[in-house]
Amino acid sequence: MLFERVGDRGPYFGEFGGRFVPEALIAALDELDEEYSRAAADPAFAAELDRLQREYTGRPSILTEVPRFAEHAGGARVLLKREDLNHTGSHKINNVLGQALLTVRMGKKRVIAETGAGQHGVATATAAALMGLECTVYMGEVDTRRQALNVARMRLLGAEVVPVSTGTATLKDALNEAFRDWVAHVDDTHYVLGTVAGPHPFPAMVRDFHRTIGVEARAQVLERVGRLPDLVAACVGGGSNAIGIFHAFLDDPQVQLLGLEAAGDGVETGRHAASITGGVSGVLHGARSMILQDEDGQTLDSHSISAGLDYPGVGPEHAHLASIGRARYEPVTDDEAMEAFRLLCRTEGIIPAIESAHALAGALRAGRELGPEGVVLVNLSGRGDKDVDTAARYFGLVSDADLVASEAERVSGPVEQTEANGW
Numbered sequence: 001m002l003f004e005r006v007g008d009r010g011p012y013f014g015e016f017g018g019r020f021v022p023e024a025l026i027a028a029l030d031e032l033d034e035e036y037s038r039a040a041a042d043p044a045f046a047a048e049l050d051r052l053q054r055e056y057t058g059r060p061s062i063l064t065e066v067p068r069f070a071e072h073a074g075g076a077r078v079l080l081k082r083e084d085l086n087h088t089g090s091h092k093i094n095n096v097l098g099q100a101l102l103t104v105r106m107g108k109k110r111v112i113a114e115t116g117a118g119q120h121g122v123a124t125a126t127a128a129a130l131m132g133l134e135c136t137v138y139m140g141e142v143d144t145r146r147q148a149l150n151v152a153r154m155r156l157l158g159a160e161v162v163p164v165s166t167g168t169a170t171l172k173d174a175l176n177e178a179f180r181d182w183v184a185h186v187d188d189t190h191y192v193l194g195t196v197a198g199p200h201p202f203p204a205m206v207r208d209f210h211r212t213i214g215v216e217a218r219a220q221v222l223e224r225v226g227r228l229p230d231l232v233a234a235c236v237g238g239g240s241n242a243i244g245i246f247h248a249f250l251d252d253p254q255v256q257l258l259g260l261e262a263a264g265d266g267v268e269t270g271r272h273a274a275s276i277t278g279g280v281s282g283v284l285h286g287a288r289s290m291i292l293q294d295e296d297g298q299t300l301d302s303h304s305i306s307a308g309l310d311y312p313g314v315g316p317e318h319a320h321l322a323s324i325g326r327a328r329y330e331p332v333t334d335d336e337a338m339e340a341f342r343l344l345c346r347t348e349g350i351i352p353a354i355e356s357a358h359a360l361a362g363a364l365r366a367g368r369e370l371g372p373e374g375v376v377l378v379n380l381s382g383r384g385d386k387d388v389d390t391a392a393r394y395f396g397l398v399s400d401a402d403l404v405a406s407e408a409e410r411v412s413g414p415v416e417q418t419e420a421n422g423w
């Protein structure tokens with residue numbers, strides 16, 4: 001890649017990336033790096049991944065033009081890359097199938113994963129079932145409540161879901177636990193990291209597995225519109241869906257790349273997850289990147305209505321793209337995202353993931369700037385089934401009595417997985 005510096009702990013993306021991990025993980029990261037390099041050069045690996053993506057995931061994902069939604073975007077043409085239509089309901093499956101195939105190649109029998117919105121956990125549990133691997137998924141306890149449906153899906157697929165109650169009990173804490181498990185079980189376990197963060201080789205490898213999004217979308221827009229889009233918009237948590245769609249356009253300077261970060265209650269309130277807009281350079285989860293950090297170097301708590309964006313860091317390649325000005329990153333508040341969520345539901349009959357609604361909000365803004373001649377491509381990273389409960393509460397679509405009843409069920413706690421019930 002044009003801006004990687006390979007060093008003893010690299011690759012780096014400019015000053016970001018690298019490897020800042022306990023000694024115990026170095027051998028496992030080296031093994032993964034070597035196996036991935038071998039696999040990437042092996043036509044049989046590419047052919048098997050391609051077969052799975054076509055026959056299992058349902059790729060290529062389609063492109064949908066949304067003219068009624070676009071009326072609210074200054075009349076610009078808006079096209080959605082429909083990663084929500086992938087098997088398991090989000091872009092996460094692209095990466096997981098690649099890493100599951102690598103796990104089998106490395107002769108490991110167990111995978112672990114961290115998950116926020118649950119989509120990466122569901123994708124990992126799915127691939128583990130498909131390939132006969134044991135699977136444990138770490139999930140912040142707060143997220144197990146706001147994404148209870150995905151907890152049930154993972155358990156149905158045979159995975160053990162471990163609720164993490166430390167810290168803010170969200171994605172960052174789930175990552176900490178997953179790293180701890182990996183250190184303890186590194187001989188037989190592969191850590192299927194779910195985004196373009198973490199130590200090398202994860203940011204580059206996960207990006208490569210998602211590049212297909214942009215490669216497909218670029219060709220589809222050219223065919224549909226006859227030219228490249230003016231702007232590509234994607235939400236940024238760790239940044240995997242965004243880097244996946246951005247990469248095919250990096251060498252097209254006329255195409256603006258816009259990453260939308262979760263501003264929660266507003267960046268100025270301090271209750272947000274906008275790591276590039278409101279963060280500083282620091283080290284988190286094995287790599288140098290932009291992170292939310294206080295003056296003593298302590299990681300700050302993040303906040304977002306969307307579990308998948310509720311993370312105080314971002315993948316190092318995004319930090320680099322921001323620093324060189326190739327991509328720009330803007331914050332979107334919870335309220336703006338929910339307004340865009342509502343609009344897509346009402347105007348186009350598509351219920352997006354709340355994460356993806358941040359990208360839609362960015363597209364509305366960008367479209368108004370570009371005007372009627374503009375063409376905006378949006379990565380619709382996931383579908384909103386998992387978010388129906390959150391949205392129903394946000395919009396007051398369920399009665400207070402029903403809320404109390406469902407809250408009472410929540411308090412009784414998540415159903416324990418037992419031998420007896422077979423799940």
Ligand SMILES: Cc1ncc(COP(=O)(O)O)c(C=O)c1O
Binds near residue numbers: 194308309355382
């Ligand atoms: C549907 C969806 N979109 C986006 C994200 C954010 O992750 P990333 O920034 O790695 O794409 C998630 C994470 O859980 C997700 O489930």
